[in-house]
Amino acid sequence: MSSSKKEQSPEPPSLIPLLPEDIIIDILSRGRWCDYRALSLVSKHFRSLVASHELYARRSLLGCTERRLYVALSNRETTSHNPYILCLEANDNHRLVLIPWPTHVPHVGSFVTVGSKIYAFDMLNRYHHLPIPSIDRRFQTVHLVHCMNATMDVSVAGVIDWKIYVTGFTKIPWDTSAKMVMAVFNTETQIWESATETMIGRPYGCVVMAAFVSPMAEDNISDEAINLMAGKMYTRDARNSFVYDPKEGKWETDKRLNMFKWEGGCVVDDVLYYYDIRGGKVLRAYDPRKSSWVVVKGLERLVADGRFSESYYTGSCDGKLVLFFSKDRRIKGIRSAQISLERRHHQGRSEILG
Known part of the structure; x- marks a missing residue:
């Protein structure tokens, strides 16, 4: 072997693993949550640190909070569902990061955030006889609350006060129709209040307009949840749209809202948004104060890019609307767009620009 060919010296080892563990945790806790997935692949040691209770306790102590949007994606080939977090990059190059999820917490269902906790309700309510899991996002720990005091075939959830x-x-029994049932869980007392039967219908997608705001809330979840506007809950079945006023304790129908078969919607600033895949593939908005529908303008290019997509979904994060849609029927992949919204009044009419 020629003497000119010298063996390359190995790269010096990283000094971080040589530091005391509490210092490593302090360093990691100041980083972005979205980078933890990549760090967990470095070594078993880093994997254990990223999953440790101490890391999230340190983040909470330092006040390291981030806006995060949780998304559940399904694989049509394997029928599996996995939870992700949408990381919003400064250069608009957003990415979905797979996150660890407790095995006994539903991957698919209705999820709501109250303070620092995520409450998970199985969509089909197959486990109504079991305690309801809640995840504390600060420490990545799971707690169980009392099982629901009502039996229902499908459950969707929303939060008010x-x-x-x-x-x-x-x-x-002996009828093809169904009766809607409501159960109320008080998160402050951790007690289920009395369940009530409400009206004839089968809720399959809900929105709560007048979105619940918590002093500790830092995350949003994209799911099939009740939508809240103006302190009321909005839901629909295959035929009708319904409004529930918790102060009055009663349901009413909303004919204006029922003009379109909205589903997969979300609320931003007390306005309901949903992507109408059946009626021209446009983003529609419903203002409950005016009982009126409008088409969001300024999204023509975005709509054109997604014209061959089969599925769409909306979510809200940091006061903006996030639209998810598949690339097309043949290509696997998900696109997302973060949309800023602006209301304008033009010639006596209100319009929304995106």
Whole structure:
């Protein structure tokens, strides 16, 4: 072997693993949550640190909070569902990061945030006889609350004034119709209040307009949840749209809202948004104060890019609307767009620009 060919000296080892563990945790806690997934692949040691209770306790102590949007994605080939977090990059190069999820917490269902906790309700309510899991996002720990005091076939949930309203339906014997049932969980007392039967219907997608705001809330979740506007809950079944006023304790129908078969919607600043895949593939907005629908303008290019997509979904994060849609029927992948919204009044009419 020629003497000119010298063996390359190995790269010096990283000094971080040589530091005391409490110092490593202090360094990691100041980083971005979205980078933890990559750090967990470095070594088993880093994997254990990223999953440790101490790391999240340190982040909470330092006040390291981030806006995060949780997304559940399904694989049509394997029928599996996995939870991700959408990381919003400064250069608009957003990415979905797979996150660890407790095995006994549903991957698919209705999720609501109250303070620092995520409450998970199985969409089909197959486990209504079991305690309801709640995840503390600060420490990545799971706690169990009392099982629901009502049996319902499908459950969707929303939050108003620290109370979780869970709505589903029960089948009526000797009848093809179903009766809606509501159960209320008080997150402050951790007690389920009395369940009530409400009206005939089968809720399959809900929105709560007048979105619940918590002093500790830092995350949003994209799911099939109740939507809140003006302190009321909005839901629909295959035929009708309904409004529930918790102060009055009663449901009413909303004919204007029922003009379109909205689903997969979300609320931003007390306005309901949903992507109408059946009616021209446009983003529609419903203002409950004016009981009126408008088409969001300025999204023509975005709509054109997604014209071959089969599925769409909306979410809200940091006061903006996030639109998810598949690339097209043949290509696997998800696109996302973060949309800023602006209301304008033009010639006596209100319009929304995106």
